[in-house]
Amino acid sequence: MTETLTMSSLYDKLSKLGLNQDYVRNNGLPSWWNDELNNKSYGVLEGAGYIADNLNLDLKSLLVAEEEIKFNSPPHTKFKQHNSQNKDHPYVAQALVSRVVDLIAYGTEVNFKPLPVNVNEIRTEILKNHTTINLISLLEYCWSKGIAVAHFSHFPENTKKFAGLIQWQFSRPIIILTSKQKYSARLAFDLAHELGHLALGHLKEGILIDEKIESDSNDNEEDEANKFATQLLLGDCDNCLGDKQFHNNDHLLKHARNKAIENPSVEVDSIVLNNAWHNNNWGFAQKALDKIGFTVDAQQTINEYLADRLDWDKFNDENYQYLEKVLGV
Incomplete structure (x- = not known):
């Protein structure tokens, strides 16, 4: 098994799970990995251990050519x-x-x-x-x-x-x-x-x-x-803006801020998004939050x-x- 083991063969197998080579190289292998090890069976065997550990793979299914690759159960x-x-x-x-x-x-x-x-x-x-x-x-x-x-x-x-x-x-x-x-x-x-x-x-x-x-x-x-x-x-502020039609972002924010004053335990951004949740008003809501800086x-x-x-x-x-x-x- 280890005599013919190459990183290329592992990449081919991993691709069947949707794990492409770049993803595996960047996330499965350690930072010290050197691509000169790709065709050295002892190095590939060690690399396979890291890949299986990081990406939650069944190691045996990764290494044995005849087995279908799978994640740990x-x-x-x-x-x-x-x-x-x-x-x-x-x-x-x-x-x-x-x-x-x-x-x-x-x-x-x-x-x-x-x-x-x-x-x-x-x-x-x-x-x-x-x-x-x-x-x-x-x-x-x-x-x-x-x-x-x-x-x-x-x-x-x-x-x-x-x-x-x-x-x-x-x-x-x-x-x-x-x-x-x-x-x-x-x-x-x-x-x-x-x-x-x-x-x-x-x-x-x-x-x-x-x-x-x-x-x-x-x-x-x-x-x-x-x-x-x-x-x-x-x-108690669920849908507290009701089905009111807003002319623009400022109009929406004005009413949301007023409701937040009336309900001091509720954040303005929660009121804005709650209004979108009930009225499918996502475009207005997102622009309103962008405008007042709720983009942390x-x-x-x-x-x-x-x-x-x-x-x-x-x-x-x-x-x-x-x-x-x-x-x-």
């Missing part, structure tokens, strides 16, 4: 918002994210505390320490409850993706968000949605994947999680919270570098 997975006519689940994305979950679980020491089922209890608890419900206050609440949260979008091109994942690891849940939305209010809603799944008991073990988080779901649990997220972020790097914010809580000394050099790269920290 995941825990039981519950897919949400899935079209039953389309069997193309986001398996590649799931495998890559699950490996990151493994590393996060290994590098953090937190104790999970069960969440109240009543969303208003959670809201009240958060508002004891914060003036509003937003991405920052939600992150701090999650970590205080022993729920690690990360953002990951380091996928190969053309990979079927998903919006969010909850994975139980070491008797505690870890939440991964993957949306490339730049608005903190949108990622705050996604995080609140995943919290809803946990609080309402939709997942007690294994993995739950939200392929999409949308308002027009025909899944009862998705509807429940959406309602939970809306109540958590907006309290929400993805970076999430991962900075994670980076501050990881015990980086526990990782070997390769895992350390891999986490730094895919989390952007």
Whole structure:
């Protein structure tokens, strides 16, 4: 086996999973890898170990030419918002994210505390320490409850993706968000949605994947999680702008700001996006948020919270570098 093993043969095999050569070279192999090793069987064998470790692959299936390449078997997975006519689940994305979950679980020491089922209890608890419900206050609440949260979008091109994942690891849940939305209010809603799944008991073990988080779901649990997220972020201000027609971005912002004054625990950007959620007014909403500067790097914010809580000394050099790269920290 090792006499004919080449990196080229591994790349060919990996491409069958949608993992192209550039992606594997940049994410699967360590930074010290030298392409002069590509045709040296002992080097390729070592490289294969790194690839399998970083990309969550079954090593034997990667090395044995006769075997079909596969990812390591995941825990039981519950897919949400899935079209039953389309069997193309986001398996590649799931495998890559699950490996990151493994590393996060290994590098953090937190104790999970069960969440109240009543969303208003959670809201009240958060508002004891914060003036509003937003991405920052939600992150701090999650970590205080022993729920690690990360953002990951380091996928190969053309990979079927998903919006969010909850994975139980070491008797505690870890939440991964993957949306490339730049608005903190949108990622705050996604995080609140995943919290809803946990609080309402939709997942007690294994993995739950939200392929999409949308308002027009025909899944009862998705509807429940959406309602939970809306109540958590907006309290009594859900659809508080009603179906009012706005002339321009300034008109929308004026009314959103007025409602935020009336509801001081609610962020203006949450009101703007909530209006778009109910009225499909996304173009107005996005331009409005751009105009008032609600374009902080929400993805970076999430991962900075994670980076501050990881015990980086526990990782070997390769895992350390891999986490730094895919989390952007």
